Amino acid sequence: xxxxxxxxxxxxxxxxxxxxxxxxxxxxxKRNRALGDARKRRARGDDDDSQDSGxxxxxxxxSGDDVEADGKKRLEDMxxxxxxxxxxxxxxxxxxxxxxxxxxxxxSEEEGGSDSDEEDEEEPESESDEEDASESDEDxxxxxxxxxxxxxxxxxxxxxxxxxxxxDPEFYEFLKEEDExxxxxxxxxxxxxxxxxxxxxxxDDDDARKKKKKKTRTITSEIxxxxxxxxxxxxxxxxxxxxxxxxxxxxxxxxxENDGDEASVRLASSSAFHELVQYTLxxxxxxxxxxxxxxxxTENQDATRGxxxxxxxxxxxxEPLAKSFIGNTLHLLGNLTDAEMTGMVLRxxxxxxxxxxTFERLTKRVTRVALHCFGSGEPxxxxxxxLLLRAMAVTLPPPALERIAKGVYRTFASNAxxxxxxxxxxxAFMSTCVVEIFGLDHAxxxxxxxxxxxxLASLLRxxxxxxxxxxxxxxYCWQYVNCLECWERVLSAHAKEESSALRPLVYPLAQVxxxxxxxxxxxxxxxxxxxxxxxxxxLGASTGRFIPIAPxxxxxxxxxxxxxxxxxVKSHPPDFTLVLRLAKQDLRIPGVQDVIxxxxxxxxxxxxxxxxxxxxxxxxAHIPTRELKKFTKTITVTRFRKAARAVIEAAERTSDWxxxxxxxxxxxxxxxxxxxxxxREEKAENKAPxxxxxxxxxxxxAQRVAAQQxxxxxxxxxxxxxxxxxxxxxxxxxxxDDDDAxxx
Numbered sequence: 001x002x003x004x005x006x007x008x009x010x011x012x013x014x015x016x017x018x019x020x021x022x023x024x025x026x027x028x029x030k031r032n033r034a035l036g037d038a039r040k041r042r043a044r045g046d047d048d049d050s051q052d053s054g055x056x057x058x059x060x061x062x063s064g065d066d067v068e069a070d071g072k073k074r075l076e077d078m079x080x081x082x083x084x085x086x087x088x089x090x091x092x093x094x095x096x097x098x099x100x101x102x103x104x105x106x107x108s109e110e111e112g113g114s115d116s117d118e119e120d121e122e123e124p125e126s127e128s129d130e131e132d133a134s135e136s137d138e139d140x141x142x143x144x145x146x147x148x149x150x151x152x153x154x155x156x157x158x159x160x161x162x163x164x165x166x167x168d169p170e171f172y173e174f175l176k177e178e179d180e181x182x183x184x185x186x187x188x189x190x191x192x193x194x195x196x197x198x199x200x201x202x203x204d205d206d207d208a209r210k211k212k213k214k215k216t217r218t219i220t221s222e223i224x225x226x227x228x229x230x231x232x233x234x235x236x237x238x239x240x241x242x243x244x245x246x247x248x249x250x251x252x253x254x255x256x257e258n259d260g261d262e263a264s265v266r267l268a269s270s271s272a273f274h275e276l277v278q279y280t281l282x283x284x285x286x287x288x289x290x291x292x293x294x295x296x297x298t299e300n301q302d303a304t305r306g307x308x309x310x311x312x313x314x315x316x317x318x319e320p321l322a323k324s325f326i327g328n329t330l331h332l333l334g335n336l337t338d339a340e341m342t343g344m345v346l347r348x349x350x351x352x353x354x355x356x357x358t359f360e361r362l363t364k365r366v367t368r369v370a371l372h373c374f375g376s377g378e379p380x381x382x383x384x385x386x387l388l389l390r391a392m393a394v395t396l397p398p399p400a401l402e403r404i405a406k407g408v409y410r411t412f413a414s415n416a417x418x419x420x421x422x423x424x425x426x427x428a429f430m431s432t433c434v435v436e437i438f439g440l441d442h443a444x445x446x447x448x449x450x451x452x453x454x455x456l457a458s459l460l461r462x463x464x465x466x467x468x469x470x471x472x473x474x475x476y477c478w479q480y481v482n483c484l485e486c487w488e489r490v491l492s493a494h495a496k497e498e499s500s501a502l503r504p505l506v507y508p509l510a511q512v513x514x515x516x517x518x519x520x521x522x523x524x525x526x527x528x529x530x531x532x533x534x535x536x537x538x539l540g541a542s543t544g545r546f547i548p549i550a551p552x553x554x555x556x557x558x559x560x561x562x563x564x565x566x567x568x569v570k571s572h573p574p575d576f577t578l579v580l581r582l583a584k585q586d587l588r589i590p591g592v593q594d595v596i597x598x599x600x601x602x603x604x605x606x607x608x609x610x611x612x613x614x615x616x617x618x619x620x621a622h623i624p625t626r627e628l629k630k631f632t633k634t635i636t637v638t639r640f641r642k643a644a645r646a647v648i649e650a651a652e653r654t655s656d657w658x659x660x661x662x663x664x665x666x667x668x669x670x671x672x673x674x675x676x677x678x679x680r681e682e683k684a685e686n687k688a689p690x691x692x693x694x695x696x697x698x699x700x701x702a703q704r705v706a707a708q709q710x711x712x713x714x715x716x717x718x719x720x721x722x723x724x725x726x727x728x729x730x731x732x733x734x735x736x737d738d739d740d741a742x743x744x
Contacts, residue, residue, distance in 0.1 A: 080455065080479050084410045160238045168230065219246055220268040224276045232283070234290020237317065243287070244324050247280040251328040277332070281348045284325045288355060291318045307354045322355040326362055333369055339378040346373065346384035353391045363396060367404060374433070375411040382426075386433045393440055401437075401444055408437045409452065409486075416482035419578060431486045439494045442501035449505055453487055456480065457512045463519060475516055476528060476580060484513055488535045492542035506543050510536060517552050523559035523587055526596050528580040530556075533603045541610050553604045554627040562597065563635065566590040575708060597640045598704070601647055602697040605690060608651055612688040613679040615662050615669070618655040625651050650693040657688065 165172040227246055230239030250273055267273045289295065292312045309315055309322070326349070333345045349366065356363045366388075373385035389408060393401040412430040419427065438445040459480065463471040474480065487509055495502040517532040533549050540547040566588055573591030574582070576599070586592050604624060611620055628644045635641055658679075667674040686692065 078455075078458075079474055080413055080459070080483065084413055160236065164230075164236070164238060168226075218266050218268050219249075219272055219276070221272045221275060224272050224279075227276070228279045228283075231287055234287040234292075237291060240287050240291060240321055243280060244284075244321055244328075246276060247284075248324060248328045250276050250280075251332040280325070281329065281345065284329075284348070285351045285355075288318055288322050288325065288352070291321070308357065309355055310358045319358065322352075323359055323362065326352060326356060326359065326366070330362070330366055330369060339381050342373065342377065343380045343384045346370065346381065346388050350384070350388045350391050353388070353395045356392065357396055363392070363400065364403070367392065367400075367407060371407045371411050374408070374430075375415055379429075382429065386436075390436065390440070393437060398444075401441055402448065405437050405445060405448055409434050409448070412486060413479060413483055416486075417477070417479045419478045419482070421575075421578065424577070427482060431482070431489055434486055435489050435493050438490050438502075442494060445494075446501045446505070449487065449490065449502060452483070453505060453509055453512065456483060456487075457508065460512055460515050460519070464515070472520065475519055476525065478580065480516070481528065481531060481580065484509070484516065484532070485535055488513075488539050492538055495543055503543075506539065506545055510539060510545070510547050513539075514547075514549075514552070521555060523556075523561040523596075524582045524584065525580065526556060526559075526582065527576040530576065530596075530599045530603065531580070537603060537606050537610070540607075546611065549607050550604065550624045553600050553607075554624065556596070556600055557627075557631050561587040562593055562640075564588060566593060572708075577705075593637075594639070595704075597643060598697075598701065601643045602694075602701050605647055605650070605694040605697050608647075608654070608690045609688070609694040612654050612658070612690050613683040615658065615665075615675060615678055617658045621651045621655055646693060647690075650690045653689040 161172070224246070227239070227243045230236055231243035232239075234240060250267060253267060253273065267276075288309070292309055292314050294307070294309075294312070309318070312318075329345060329349060329352075333342065333349075336342045336345065349370075356366065370385045370388050370392075373381050374389065377385060386408075389404050393404045408430075412427075412434050415423075415430060416427050438449060459471075459474050463475045487505075491502055491506055491509060494500060495506055497503070513532050513536055517529045529552060533552055536547045536549050539545070540549075564587075567585075567590075569589060571589060573589055573595055574586065576595055582592065608617075608621055608624070611617055614620070625648055628648050632641045632644045632648075635644075661679060661682075665674075665678070669675060682688070686695070
């Protein structure tokens, strides 16, 4: 005898399944009729007209595509924000929206296939009726199987509750009084098959009246304690369900629209709410693991990373509970305003990361919320959010890492538009997070890094070709410079080895930085040039690549502003770490000239120090030494001449030392392995004279920065310039810079 259908199953079948079968049957009859009409039209010669009209439609579509292709903005004309907005993280939302229309697309494909099949004969209506009947029989059989499985699960759940009646009668009586639906099962006999639609509507009205008359449940601290005790360790599935049901009500408490079970739940006091939420957040992961029969979380990150709950045999029963816990926790996180509580919720979500593997949409929601906290939260919240994002990138399957890497970099770029004393640490922290995320998997990070570096190169190429104010501002702004520095840090950390997948990006990044430094050769942009030179020095030191930065520094010393006599003013120089462009009057301040010359000598000494242990150092240092000698003859400031002579003497002594060492070797330049080991021991001990000078200059620079930071001075004139060329003082700035470049 077959399995009997319950009242609810029959009602669902009558309302939805029968209507679906009828709809399919009607659609098939319509398709057959349309096919017959098409054949008749072709027989009368109407087929030619239809083909002509179809060709016209195709022409219109092609022209529309051309217009769309022509209207697309070129990569060179996009700013960093426009590029990220049109290509990054939000594209996944469009994919989801497209996925919602898959059913419609499939239906249209079926219709198109039936129309295009011109050679098939029209099926008789009797055959279609037989097919529809067979389809309906298969659906009913499938429905019967699902009903049997549901009855089996309900029976096991009822057995657990009966066991609860013996172990904890008091809690069972509470559930019986307050949540009768949890104990109520549909054990009624079958109703007659020929129930009318009017009776079903009356039943729905009765159910609605029962819901309205359903009394509100009140959860007190004592009840919360019982819920927690019964769910402890995940020993009881029913206890876990009851706890998570109350937790859902707590997370949605106070919402404007409460259509679920949480509408009939009322928390007696704030202490009950606090105890319930605190316990569930702290022990929710342990309860889920206990239901799966595994140990609670451990401090071993490798064990946590390898934990796959969806591979457990009990996952089917625990899956809805895990989804409910994560979804309600995410809803609670969106309503929090306290930084400490937000950090705790993020920390607990971090522990429950393995349970998100099968919930793709929920994972995207968690990623969005975590990125929002990462970009705009308190320092403690930002730390917990990036830890959660990193755990998701490591634990969850692809494309989690790609999605998170895009989101983290995009958040960094949107927060790197302006730099001041308060935002420096925030930007540095976010840059460190980008370095960490892109270092998790070099193979997956390479195409993303290549795309973003290429976009920076496209902006630079646009500025070189257009030579307009707007194009220059797209390059000489804080966002562009911070993005360059971010990628320098990524490559310096993860492209040291020749086998690294990110190693090929060192050359294009160096070329972009060199081109940006020379875009506007003006003394007013000395802070930006020195910043980019420092970037290139760090990149060369970490990767072992030679980057020609000496011409940039020598050109900086030839600017006419350094040879003009300084003004006798008492104003302090601006902080070069917070500005990209100097005002014209600042170039005549003695402190500004000192910073430019001293920073140039320090950067040149660092560049020479990196190559001081190469057999080619004498030839490498020849041109910078010659240019510095010219500088000492033209400059009238004694301290500048003294600083240049110190670098010249150290470079010449190092050249003589390398020549003596080079003459004593017995290998040729083609022996790359031996050339690599040339002066390796001396390099470890920094025996070269230029290395000792570089160390001294670094110490002086650190003392200068410390003294400048200790001086409390308000410079309102330079606050506006801290935004770089994107916040220009007036429209004549770029024109003046072009004039300076022409004169030079």
